[in-house]
Amino acid sequence: MPEQSSNQDSQLILRRRLPSFVIRQVVVALGIRLVVMVFLLPEQLEPQRDHWHFGYEAGRIARSIVEERGFSSPLFADTGPTAWMTPVYPYLVAGVFKIFGVYTKTSAIVLLSLNALMSAVVCVLVFLIARASFGERVAKWSGWAWAFCPYGIYFPVERIWETWLATLLLCVLFLMTLRLGEAENADGNRTGKWILFGAGWGVAALTSPALVSVLPFLAVWIIYRRHKGGQRWLAGNAVAVAAFLVVVSPWFIRNYEVFHQFIPFRDGMGLVLRLGTKGASDYWGPYELGPWHNDAEWNEFQRLGELGYMEHKKEQAVEFIRANPGWYAWTTLRRVVFWWTGYWSLDREYLKQEPLDPPNVFFCTALTVLAVLGFWKALRADFGGAVPYALVLFSFPLIYYITSPEVYYRRPIDPFFVILAVVGVVHRRWLVAGD
DSSP states (O other): OHHHHHHHHHHHHHHTSOOHHHHHHHHHHHHHHHHHHHHHHHHHTOOHHHHTTTTHHHHHHHHHHHTTSOSBOOSSSOOOBOOSSOSHHHHHHHHHHHHHOTTOHHHHHHHHHHHHHHHHHHHHHHHHHHHHHHOHHHHHHHHHHHHTOHHHHHGGGTOOSTHHHHHHHHHHHHHHHHHHTOTTOGGGGOHHHHHHHHHHHHHHHHHOGGGGGGHHHHHHHHHHHHHHTTOOOHHHHHHHHHHHHHHHHHHHHHHHHHHSSOOSSOSOHHHHHHHTTOSOOSSSOOGGGSSSSOHHHHHHHHHHHHHHHHHHHHHHHHHHHHHOHHHHHHHHHHHHHHHHHOOOOOOHHHHHHOTTHHHHHHHHHHHHHHHHHHHHHHHHTTOGGGHHHHHHHHHTTHHHHHSOOOTTTTGGGHHHHHHHHHHHHSOGGGOOTTO
């Protein structure tokens, strides 16, 4: 009997080995992204506003780090220590700057190539996630769908930002969630797995705090699944929470020591809330309300300091919402529609700013419709494992509904849209977990 069990385990390992076509998916995806990068690279090298387009706030903070001014000055002058961003990505950019030079062409190539690589590696995670939920065939087509997904091709090489590291981390953590939620999975009883899970979420939070929005929902799902399966869950989750706090606490402590108040991740909530209160809503990005393109706002930032400025923006936002509740509710609804469809306006002046919106609205809406269809098919096929997808897709954008949208904000959850969209178009008989 032990020999038979060992043989079964060996067969399971062989069956679950990563197929060779997944490597081809990564290579093809990376090649496509690098080719597109060649055409978009000049955008990063524009010298206007002291190379502002090169990494924006992340680039500015990275330059300050390299110049030994610390984690500071996210905008256009030396304004001192900052909590505008969390530390992981700016330090990554700073490492590249240290080796290849500040705002150099080589640094741009390296950073965009890293983005492209991270987006390409997501093919592997898409395959593993889809296989765990819907079987081998769906997983294979999901990996190829991600390799050729326009969003996964264009955006990684168009902007130097944290988005693609955040996407990669969210996919890794989602896969861990699925495995910890399997009642029969022995990994859920290993302390090391829970430590890794909690620490991973800590790194994700210090990369892109928006990712934390899905953590409570996925944690509750794990607890429910393990409790339902008669498995231990309390100790593991306690260990994960402890690991999470160990990872994020140094950043909290740094912020308290520097600013003398508790700032858990970033200090910008007042500003992003203010961006959601533009009286005229002819465009989805009201950036004139912030210090990027408005001299009066920039002067106010310098005069009040970062924390004072953010506090004032919060006061302005709250005052505006109280005075205009109807407008705010309607615009929030428009932001919801924008998130799920890409549609904001078909006004002629708007389309001059966003000439590619019509095809994008078509693609974004089609992807959403197929993803919803795929989720519905998965539920009808009695896959309780489909629930985590809904938790991610519906919890992640909540903060953006009440603040302001951006085309980049949806990108970290695009892989889940792609997987569910594939489920939406495949034959139902393919939905056999572990086929």
